[in-house]
Amino acid sequence: MIYVQIAAYRDPELIPTLEDCISKAKYKNDLTFGICWQSDSEDRRLDEWKTRSNFRIDEVPWQESKGLCWARSRIQKMYEGESFTLQLDSHHRFEKEWDRKLLSDLESIGSRKPILTTYAGVYDPPTNTKAGNDPFKMVADRFTPSGTILFRPHLIPNWRDLTGPIRARFVSGHYFFTIGQHCEEYAYDPNLYFAGDEISLSIRSYTLGYDLFHPHRTLVWHEYTRKGRVKHWDDHTTANKELVGAAWHERDVVSKKRLRKLLKEEENEVELGRYGLGSVRSHRDYEIYAGINFADRLLHNDTIAGKEPPSTFSTEAEWARQFARNYSLTYSWQPTDVLLADDLQFVYFGIEDANGKVLHRHDAPYDSLEALGSVRERQVQFLAGSSPARLVVWPVSRSQGWMKKTVYSL
Structure with a gap:
């Protein structure tokens, strides 16, 4: 069984995504869905889907939503022991028999706790046109002033010659496939807002003992432009504070402070509790593997170049010299x-x-x-x-x- 997690905020693409996901699956009866549907009374209803036994739908008025990670935290709590889980956004298209192929690729890795993840391919909702099959890897672009890391999709140049997934430094929040156990071991921090979700998901999963991989073929496509849908920050403004409780930028300040504490970029009074790092690997283990110096906000040259991890060095002095500023x-x-x-x-x-x-x-x-x-x-x-x-x-x-x-x- 695959538990498909979808956080959807007032997105007209949600139902087309569900329809395509199911129609393209080989094992349709082995899919269960957990959806946090943050919507308005004028948005499309999910009444038809509520009657299906394999759907768990958490309907929330948009005014009560507190952001992406808050929604994903709620979805995790609906997990019921499925063998695998796939975390998505609400705007995707799928390859035929995507589920069989993902399961095959995950098994081929040979890891006890593997994660398959990347920035998915690109599709255009009005035409359903998919922009090619070339798979992406995630490459760090730079640190932001608030301490998060910006990632860019880079094509995997030799993907046609590959027979299996490649090692990854980072994970994508919108295309994340792993064993169902992750839902129990990784507790989404509901106080994270949006930015920082992916680096948090990366380092916390890695320190929990998960091995990170990028797929060597494209099985899922994503809509990146955000055209035609209302975003959380469009509604949750200062003008709407009486309705929503806090403006999005106020939640974002709290969120990034928590992230900086998690990444050990700064010491502050934040208590992370169960939303901290795992104990299988350390913060330093991830820094060495991914090629990141969080305290100084530096990226290793291998990391910037998008070379397959782990980063290479023989001494601490060499490690220090290999960082870009x-x-x-x-x-x-x-x-x-x-x-x-x-x-x-x-x-x-x-x-x-x-x-x-x-x-x-x-x-x-x-x-x-x-x-x-x-x-x-x-x-x-x-x-x-x-x-x-x-x-x-x-x-x-x-x-x-x-x-x-x-x-x-x-």
């Missing part, structure tokens, strides 16, 4: 240095270190540059393992190609 700087240039041709196509702005290694690149189309006049500025944020030393401004014209470049010291 967050840089935030403003660079400026003279428009007269770039407006040199009538057929200018774009201008290359490259930030380099002292050895000429490109740390950050931005190709600015000609029509995005302003006319001659005062000095222009641009603010950028990027990760790099070496210090920025110079800015290279290099125009490209249609007739002449790469033209004369100008170098500024930083």
Whole structure:
């Protein structure tokens, strides 16, 4: 049996997701669903689905909702011992016999506590068009000022040659398949709001002894744009505080403080209790495996490059040298240095270190540059393992190609 967990907030895609999930499954009778349906009286009703014995539906007026992790916490409590569990959002499409294939891939890993997870493929709801079959891995992009980590989907380049899943550093909240035991061992923290859910799910699952893997083939697609549906933060505003109790940004402040305590980014008065780390592996074990220094908010070069974990190093000194740092700087240039041709196509702005290694690149189309006049500025944020030393401004014209470049010291 597979327990399918879906947290849905006023989403018109919920029922199409359920229909596609069931119709594409091989073992339809082995699916049970736990749904937290946070809705308004005008949203589509789930009366038909309530009558089905394999559906457990927790209906909540949208005004009473306290965020994504709060909803997922409620869904966990409806778990009834199913062998496996699949956590989704409420906007997905599925490959034919997705359940059989997921079970086969999970078994092929050979781990006692495996997790299959990634950012799912992309689909478009109006047309149901799926944007290819190339599977994604999750790559860390950077730390945010509040202490969370932003992830980006990167294509697995050699996926056609793979015969099984690959190791992962991070997990996706919207595509997470594992043994049902996870519902009992991992208690969702209802005080987490939205941002930070995935890094919390990653490190807590890892320290509970779970092994993380990305699927080597695409079986599930996800809608990423959020078009056509109301988001929690659209409703839970300061203007609606009398209805909702707290604005979304107030819950978010509390949430991120809890996350920073969990990740050991700061010491504060938060008591995590049962929502803390596991005891099978340590916080340091995860840092070494994933290539992260939480206290200094640094990412290992292997982590940024998206190499398969664990991170590689032989000594603590080497470990320290392999971290990239967050840089935030403003660079400026003279428009007269770039407006040199009538057929200018774009201008290359490259930030380099002292050895000429490109740390950050931005190709600015000609029509995005302003006319001659005062000095222009641009603010950028990027990760790099070496210090920025110079800015290279290099125009490209249609007739002449790469033209004369100008170098500024930083």
